[in-house]
Amino acid sequence: MIDAPIDHVAIVVKDLDAAIALYTQTLGFSFVYREIVADQGIEAVGVRTGNAVIELLRPLDEESPIARYRGDAQTKLHHTAYRVADIRAELARLKAAGIRLIDEEPRRGAHGNTIAFLHPKSTGGVLVELCQPPGGGPPREG
Numbered sequence: 001m002i003d004a005p006i007d008h009v010a011i012v013v014k015d016l017d018a019a020i021a022l023y024t025q026t027l028g029f030s031f032v033y034r035e036i037v038a039d040q041g042i043e044a045v046g047v048r049t050g051n052a053v054i055e056l057l058r059p060l061d062e063e064s065p066i067a068r069y070r071g072d073a074q075t076k077l078h079h080t081a082y083r084v085a086d087i088r089a090e091l092a093r094l095k096a097a098g099i100r101l102i103d104e105e106p107r108r109g110a111h112g113n114t115i116a117f118l119h120p121k122s123t124g125g126v127l128v129e130l131c132q133p134p135g136g137g138p139p140r141e142g
């Protein structure tokens with residue numbers, strides 16, 4: 001994963017519209033995307049400042065894993081996501097290195113990304129997501 005820039009840092013929130021207002025109106029972030037990813041059971045909103053994207057996540061129901069993880073908190077850091085050029089090669093390399101994969105096969109993520117998660121038990125307790133941009137091309141800048 002050398003030279004894999006952070007694609008986004010995700011925060012699970014209880015009130016998505018309040019979080020959007022905080023980041024865009026108060027903190028000055030710009031809006032990038034908003035979409036529901038049903039197979040992940042979430043709605044994701046990307047907001048950007050410079051090259052940094054914060055992904056605000058709302059669980060589609062309170063039974064979802066991300067709702068359980070948030071618990072009673074209003075917001076909670078959920079995962080960090082790194083942009084890789086070849087997600088399959090990275091997954092094979094990490095699996096061979098003994099990292100427990102949540103996703104053996106990459107799947108569709110938000111913002112056109114192809115994504116896969118590593119289990120937090122293998123990554124020091126922080127949920128890590130690999131993202132391959134559309135077309136697998138060079139990292140998205142700006």
Ligand SMILES: CC[C@H](C(=O)O)C(=O)SCCNC(=O)CCNC(=O)[C@H](O)C(C)(C)COP(=O)(O)OP(=O)(O)OC[C@H]1O[C@@H](n2cnc3c(N)ncnc32)[C@H](O)[C@@H]1OP(=O)(O)O
Pocket residue numbers: 010037040042044055057065066068069077078079081102108109110111113115117119120121125126127129
């Ligand atoms: C639309 C895609 C979008 C994108 O970027 O494109 C997204 O990022 S979608 C984000 C939502 N999707 C996911 O998070 C998928 C990957 N996550 C999972 O598969 C699960 O949440 C998993 C396996 C991390 C946890 O599953 P579950 O909660 O059902 O299991 P447990 O409750 O038994 O938890 C096991 C263990 O993991 C700890 N945990 C759970 N979530 C997190 C987290 N976000 N960060 C760190 N640790 C986490 C949990 O506390 C348990 O730890 P333990 O010590 O055993 O109590």
Ligand SMILES: [Co+2]
Pocket residue numbers: 008010055079081129
């Ligand atoms: Co993400």
